[in-house]
Amino acid sequence: MPDLYLKKCRCPYCLKETETKRVLSRHIRVDKTDRDGMIHYKGSNVYYYEPVQCTHCRFLFHDTFGKLPPDVRETLATNILPTLPILPFAATERTADQALQLYKLCLYTAQITRQKDAIQAMLGVRIAWLYRLIGNHEQELLWMERAVVKYEALYESYTDPVDTGIPEDVLLLRLADLHAVLERTTEARTWYSVIFQSKTVSDRVKKDARHHWELYREQHDL
Ligand SMILES: [Zn+2]
Known part of the structure; x- marks a missing residue:
């Protein structure tokens, strides 16, 4: 190649x-x-x-x-x-x-x-994405679910970007997005709201989050 x-x-x-x-x-x-x-x-x-x-x-x-x-x-x-x-x-x-x-x-x-x-959660998301690529929806959701559980635990015990291994605002966006993938409207709305209302989340992450939530609402007639 x-x-x-x-x-x-x-x-x-x-x-x-x-x-x-x-x-x-x-x-x-x-x-x-x-x-x-x-x-x-x-x-x-x-x-x-x-x-x-x-x-x-x-x-x-x-x-x-x-x-x-x-x-x-x-x-x-x-x-x-x-x-x-x-x-x-x-x-x-x-x-x-x-x-x-x-x-x-x-x-x-x-x-x-x-x-x-x-790192383990990121690898899990990659696996979910590969299943999406080959059209195995069931496995995709299973791996997404596992990743969400890991990311939620990371958020609970968050210390700093180096120690935890991910910036806090990126972690928040990931949680909101993964709940959206899993079609959990209540959870997705909660996590996106945390981002919108936060004083520490970067403008770039807020912009992405607004865009993702808009798309979700359009697709789900909310
Ligand atoms: Zn070796």
Whole structure:
């Protein structure tokens, strides 16, 4: 594929340099963006190429993964890495189904290595979006539901953007948008109202939220 290139990245487990396919930025063409932020691409799908499988040790990871603590490294070495499948398509062009497989394994390693909940929730949303792409509505809603539960817990225990792993206003918008995807009007209205009335939410997020809520109301005759 001419619009893919090999990107070098460092494996968080074995710390060796590995290579993975990515979409060349000059070839990224956006078709449209859904209300909840999912981008539809005209050419190669950028989402497909986010998960990485290390060619040296099999570990699967995402660019957002942080350092691995010593006890986690030990668990990985003895119990996890030997059980991970070597996926040949991890190094080549990927289909939606193959990307889904990689994301699920990535979410599994994110849980094992205790990555931030914000990262795990983001991976869950990506999985929901891939199901939307292949038209599996039931699975899409199931994964959205799981992500909402995680994001709500994140909001309950919110400290700051670095520690929690997501800016507070982005988190609020995500909660409102995901409730809207799940067709929960009362919850969506509540979260959008929190954004509209907040004194700390950025103008950009407020503008997006107004637009998303308008669209929701139009589509639902509210
Ligand atoms: Zn590795």
